[in-house]
Amino acid sequence: MGAQTPVTPEKPEQGILPPRVREELNVLREKAKEDLEALKKPEKTQLFKSMFRVKHDESERSRALSVLTNVFFHLHPAKVNRDAVRYSYTWGMGGISFYLFIVLTFTGILLMFYYHPTKGQAYRDIIYLMSDVPFGKLLRNMHRWAAHLMVITVWLHMFRVFLTGSYKKPREFNWCVGVLLLVFTLLLSFTGYLLPDDQLGFWAVTVGTNMARATPLLGAEGPLGPQVGVTPYNDVHFALLGGSIVDSNALLRAYIWHCIAIPVILSILLAVHFWRVRKDGGISGPAPVQLESEMKPERKF
Amino acid sequence: MDWHQLWAILSAPDNIPIVAIAFLVPFYSWLAFRQARANDRLIAQLEADPQLAKTHHRKTYPWKPGWLKEVHTWPYLMRMEFLAALIVTVILTIWSITLNAPLEELSNPNLTMNPAKAPWYFLGLQEMLVYFDPWLAGVVFPTLIIVGLMAIPYIDANPLGSGYYTLKQRKWAIATFCFGFIVLWIVMVFIGTFLRGPGWVLFRFGRTWDPTYQPYAVNRDLPDIFHITSMTGKAIFGALVVGLYFLVMGYLLHRLITRKGFNRKIYERMSLIQYLVMQFFLITMIALPIKIAIRLLFNIKYVWITPWFNV
Numbered sequence: 264m265g266a267q268t269p270v271t272p273e274k275p276e277q278g279i280l281p282p283r284v285r286e287e288l289n290v291l292r293e294k295a296k297e298d299l300e301a302l303k304k305p306e307k308t309q310l311f312k313s314m315f316r317v318k319h320d321e322s323e324r325s326r327a328l329s330v331l332t333n334v335f336f337h338l339h340p341a342k343v344n345r346d347a348v349r350y351s352y353t354w355g356m357g358g359i360s361f362y363l364f365i366v367l368t369f370t371g372i373l374l375m376f377y378y379h380p381t382k383g384q385a386y387r388d389i390i391y392l393m394s395d396v397p398f399g400k401l402l403r404n405m406h407r408w409a410a411h412l413m414v415i416t417v418w419l420h421m422f423r424v425f426l427t428g429s430y431k432k433p434r435e436f437n438w439c440v441g442v443l444l445l446v447f448t449l450l451l452s453f454t455g456y457l458l459p460d461d462q463l464g465f466w467a468v469t470v471g472t473n474m475a476r477a478t479p480l481l482g483a484e485g486p487l488g489p490q491v492g493v494t495p496y497n498d499v500h501f502a503l504l505g506g507s508i509v510d511s512n513a514l515l516r517a518y519i520w521h522c523i524a525i526p527v528i529l530s531i532l533l534a535v536h537f538w539r540v541r542k543d544g545g546i547s548g549p550a551p552v553q554l555e556s557e558m559k560p561e562r563k564f
Numbered sequence: 565m566d567w568h569q570l571w572a573i574l575s576a577p578d579n580i581p582i583v584a585i586a587f588l589v590p591f592y593s594w595l596a597f598r599q600a601r602a603n604d605r606l607i608a609q610l611e612a613d614p615q616l617a618k619t620h621h622r623k624t625y626p627w628k629p630g631w632l633k634e635v636h637t638w639p640y641l642m643r644m645e646f647l648a649a650l651i652v653t654v655i656l657t658i659w660s661i662t663l664n665a666p667l668e669e670l671s672n673p674n675l676t677m678n679p680a681k682a683p684w685y686f687l688g689l690q691e692m693l694v695y696f697d698p699w700l701a702g703v704v705f706p707t708l709i710i711v712g713l714m715a716i717p718y719i720d721a722n723p724l725g726s727g728y729y730t731l732k733q734r735k736w737a738i739a740t741f742c743f744g745f746i747v748l749w750i751v752m753v754f755i756g757t758f759l760r761g762p763g764w765v766l767f768r769f770g771r772t773w774d775p776t777y778q779p780y781a782v783n784r785d786l787p788d789i790f791h792i793t794s795m796t797g798k799a800i801f802g803a804l805v806v807g808l809y810f811l812v813m814g815y816l817l818h819r820l821i822t823r824k825g826f827n828r829k830i831y832e833r834m835s836l837i838q839y840l841v842m843q844f845f846l847i848t849m850i851a852l853p854i855k856i857a858i859r860l861l862f863n864i865k866y867v868w869i870t871p872w873f874n875v
Contacts, residue, residue, distance in 0.1 A: 330636075330638050336638070336642070339637045339641065340637060342636055343634060343637055343640070345633060345635045348635065348640050348641050348644055349625070352729075354595070358645055359648055359649075359652055362649045366652075386671070390667075400664065401661065403665050404663065404665045405656055408656060408660055408665070409656055411581040412656070414581070414685050415581055415585060415588065419588065419592055425741050426600070426729055428724075428725040428726045428727060428728070428730075428737075429726070430716060431723070432717075434717070435717035438714070438716065439714045439717070442713045442714045449686070452683065456683055460670065460671050461671055462668035462670070462675070462677050463578075463667075466676065467681065470681075470682050473702075474689075474698050475702070475703070477697065477699035477702055477703060478699065478703045479699055479703065479873075482703075486873035487873075490872070509671075509673075548726075548728055549623060549625070549728050550726060550728050551622030551623055552603055552606060552607050552610070552622045552623070552728055552730070553723070553725075554611055554617060555724060555733070556611060556614075557617075558723060559723075
């Protein structure tokens, strides 16, 4: 092409837009710039402030407040013993058990969308879940394995609490709450066993609930049961199954215990357990060692 | 050795937790006992040197003057919790992708599973069914386990060892708990998983589970050995034997507990009711392996026979 013709300085550009609109656009562009700048500091936005209520910087006060003013975090104290964050001391099993409980609640709710607690349909639902539902197999596997894992972590948590003597004064009562939590964890797992309505669950639950027949005084085959008028149709085994064999009533009962009753009881006990951990002086240590020579005589009442 | 049989048990998806326990329990026991030994060394050192005891911060963890005793929950604890949740999620996801939860055929009351096993965490109780009647193994023992666990803080009168690992200061408590947790619970779960085959027959480790195998055994009751035939005689004899066991075992435990200095000191701190409750649970606990032994060695089924219940 030919040589470039020098551009002569023009008057302010005459666009298609009238000057009034251009003025407006300039204002908008300035606002957009400001917003983009603000995005670099999200903690200054109204949205952020409304959610988290307090400033978050690296000051001591801010760190404490970030725990205390958050409903999900406020179970924690603002500060903990510096050695208590060592994994080798706590093993983290209590926290992991709680996390698994949350995972189980989450996957359990999703599973409930695909499950009818009725004889015949229940088994078909599991087959459908495993073959047709997107991620259904993963969902069921995760629920199953998390349940097994939770039993193990609860056992290990109890083992650690015993080995560090953390049940001693003033934590006696919280240990008892913990024992109940263990029992309900096992029951939760056991009631879930029947729900697929397959041979494995059916016979495990048959074997398990047959024990109830032998309850002293309350079971038809238990010591002194028949003597006080207990029959297979009014004993504790019948009450558990809603019948004399594991059938549709038993399936419904297992379902309701598993999905509603026991989780509710467990949640209440969990709240008490966590609350008592705080009230009894936080997690138990690691405490300074005590010496036998300094043992104080026991206070009698 | 039937490797195929062993692999069939080991690789059953529902047995994975048991395989995991075989590694987890020894690992965490080691972790605990290592710290307990370190604490015990420190305790011995401080007991020997009262001057040091006054100045030492009394932990095996390093500490320098000027260090804060406490750290902020955010971020020091929260990041640990977040990491733990992350790791557990990763493990669970991998586990769930690679292994499918078992699903057998549709339940059928007319076709009994053989062996019909309880979920793995209840196998200890199912194992007890071999040696005790269901009212004991299935109802009384679980109740006693729950009540006994809850009683622990109230019968343990030893004020030492609160909040740190130690062996020396709590020998008895730890020995008892490990006996209950590891021997009577975990080991029983393993026996129930690996050694109990069809018909709940005891198979040697790694032997083929032959469903037609019937071990030859004639069980008898203890009164039969003494030629006691009348029902009243059996009931009285059994009550005497069980009563005698409680008295003798109680006496032996009492001797053991009051023998040495420190145990004696703890014993003196206990009230009568604390002591009796502790004795009851200890005696009952020790009765389990004794009953298992007399059944396996002498084929004795019942010790105490009455028209209403048998022990």
